[in-house]
Amino acid sequence: MFTALKEKLFGASRSKSVAKSRLHFVLVQDRAGLTNEEMASFRRELVDVIERYFVIDEQGFDIDYERAGDTTTLLINSPVVVKRQDAIHGVAGARHQAKSRSRKKRKDQRASQAASTA
Amino acid sequence: MDLRNGSSAKKGAGEVIVVTSGKGGVGKTTTTASLGAALALQGKKTLVIDADIGLRNLDVILGLENRIVFNVVDVAKGLCKPNQAIIRSKKSQNLYLLPASQTDDKDIVGEEEMKVAIDKYRREFHYILVDSPAGIEQGFKNACAGADRALIVTTPEVSAIRDADRVVGLLSARGIDPDLLVNRIDYDMVRRGDMLSIDDVQDILGINLIGVVERDETIIVAANCGEPVVYNTKSAAGEAFSRIARRIGGEAIPIPDGRSNSLFGRLGRRLGIG
Numbered sequence: 001m002f003t004a005l006k007e008k009l010f011g012a013s014r015s016k017s018v019a020k021s022r023l024h025f026v027l028v029q030d031r032a033g034l035t036n037e038e039m040a041s042f043r044r045e046l047v048d049v050i051e052r053y054f055v056i057d058e059q060g061f062d063i064d065y066e067r068a069g070d071t072t073t074l075l076i077n078s079p080v081v082v083k084r085q086d087a088i089h090g091v092a093g094a095r096h097q098a099k100s101r102s103r104k105k106r107k108d109q110r111a112s113q114a115a116s117t118a
Numbered sequence: 119m120d121l122r123n124g125s126s127a128k129k130g131a132g133e134v135i136v137v138t139s140g141k142g143g144v145g146k147t148t149t150t151a152s153l154g155a156a157l158a159l160q161g162k163k164t165l166v167i168d169a170d171i172g173l174r175n176l177d178v179i180l181g182l183e184n185r186i187v188f189n190v191v192d193v194a195k196g197l198c199k200p201n202q203a204i205i206r207s208k209k210s211q212n213l214y215l216l217p218a219s220q221t222d223d224k225d226i227v228g229e230e231e232m233k234v235a236i237d238k239y240r241r242e243f244h245y246i247l248v249d250s251p252a253g254i255e256q257g258f259k260n261a262c263a264g265a266d267r268a269l270i271v272t273t274p275e276v277s278a279i280r281d282a283d284r285v286v287g288l289l290s291a292r293g294i295d296p297d298l299l300v301n302r303i304d305y306d307m308v309r310r311g312d313m314l315s316i317d318d319v320q321d322i323l324g325i326n327l328i329g330v331v332e333r334d335e336t337i338i339v340a341a342n343c344g345e346p347v348v349y350n351t352k353s354a355a356g357e358a359f360s361r362i363a364r365r366i367g368g369e370a371i372p373i374p375d376g377r378s379n380s381l382f383g384r385l386g387r388r389l390g391i392g
Contacts, residue, residue, distance in 0.1 A: 015312045023276050023314075023322060027283055067286065067324040 024064070031065040031072065039063075046076060055081045132165075132243040134236055135366070136265035138289075138296075140281025142252030144273045145301040148337060148347075150249035151179040152356070153269075155346035156363035158212035162244040165204060167216040167236065169261035170251040171226065174218035180207060181344025182215050191219040194227045194235040204239075209349060214243075225256050229263040236264035245366070254288060262289065268296035269328065269366075274303055274314040279322060286325055297328035299362065304333045305376040316376070329362035330373055331355050 029039055043063060050056055060079035065072055137150045147170075154166035167190060168176035177183045188203035193216065207213035216239070219226075227235075239246055250261035262268065268289050272282040282298075289296045300319050307313035320327050334355035340347035347356040348363075361371050 016308075016314055016318070017311070019276050019314055020318060020322075023279055026276075026280050027322065030280065030283060031287070 028063060028065050031067070032074075047078075050078050054078070057081050131240040132163075132246055133267060134240070134246045134248065134265045135267045135269055136169075136248045136250055136261050137269045137271060138250035138258060138261060138285055139252065139271045139278070140254060140283075140285040141272075141278045144271050144278050145331075145337075146252070146271050147175050147179050147249050148341065149269070149271050149299060149301065149331075149359070150247050151176060151346050152348050152359035153363050153366065154213055154245075154247050155180075155207070155210065156348040156360045157245050157247075157366065158207070158210040159348060159360070160363055160367070161212065162367065163212045163214075163242070164245045164247065165214045165216060165239050165243045167246060167248045168218035169232070169248050169257060171218045171222050171224045171257060171260075172220065173251065174220050176249050177205075177215060177217045178344060179341055180213075180215055180346065182207065182217075183344070186217045189217045189219040190232075190235060191222050191226055193238065194231040200235075200238040209345065224251065224260075227260060228256075229259055232260040233264040254284060258285075258288075262292060262294070265294060268294045269299055270296045270323075270325070271299045271301050272319065272323070273301050274308075274316075274319055279314070279319060283323060286323060296325055298323055298325045299329050299331065300327070301331045302333040303330055303376065308376070316373075327373065328365050329358060330376070331358040331362075332376070 029036070032039070034042065043061070046063070047056070047058055047061060057079040060077070062075075062077040064075040064077070066075055067073075137146050137153075139146050147168075150166050154164045157164040166176060166180070168174045169190065170176075171191060174189075177186060182205050185205050188198040190203070192198045193200055193203045204214045204216050207215065236246060236248070248261045248265060251257035270282050270285055270289075272278045286296060298320065300316055303316065304313055308315045316327065316330055332354050334347075334353060336350055336353035337347050337355050340350060340353070340356075347353050348359050350356045361373075364371050
């Protein structure tokens, strides 16, 4: 209780979030079986393609592998910055269907989420 | 003769469950011994097999190190009869150990030999738990060879979860959908934000959670004495293993959420800060 109280007052310690993001990084690579370089170039090419159609915020761009049962899903999260009217048309006209996946913690500010099953 | 009388076993044959993890030191052997003892206490005739050839330890955790004559390699090579190699636990009529060989190399047996050896015991037991060695090489493959189900043991740490994830992939490739046991959770650290929570671990690995065992000193005391922790009714870890054993048998027992039951814990929750 006192630790909880302390957290409320002084803010929580963060090593768990560090663990999560480090795990996230190694698991995406382990599951995909790609090297660092391959992963970087995969990411770069994806960003290039998406940028042809959308204005994106590259900071929040994220690649993830998620497993549920015997299917592994490649999740590409790409926040879309919708500022201009033409960008909105771009979103509406896109063939990529934004699919909301089950991950609770991902219900965040990410504007668009394209999913494809690997 | 079929000595089993329960209904949970598959038609005519006991279930073989491999206990594995990828990473070493996360509690596979303790888990195998504890679940074996718990299943035996619950009336299931259970055999625990040490598949860690060259580095056997299940015998000392069970306190049976002085009674080994033959081992799993002898059975696989046909050097003894199957029932000559198994040792009955001092504490339970229902618990038996098939020890590993301590002097051989882990490559001395192959997957097929191991599978044939394990199959020799199926008819006599409700459950056969196979304690896998760490790693994903031959010893791991041998341990998985005859398995119907798998239990992956992990701790809430980056390295253990990463290795567990590898093993999930390897087992899926073998057509096994493993269950997850999270060992050595410390709920105080989780509350402080310094340990991954059960939800985090489950979320990352994406497999069915069969149970959670708290970090508990009684595990070390039990290992010192060679007595499985489930015989200690005051041990939280022992109780957790007993519940997991029941879930293995198909009982729907909820997994406790780990909130503190102390006065302060309850008070804290009343105040909305627990």
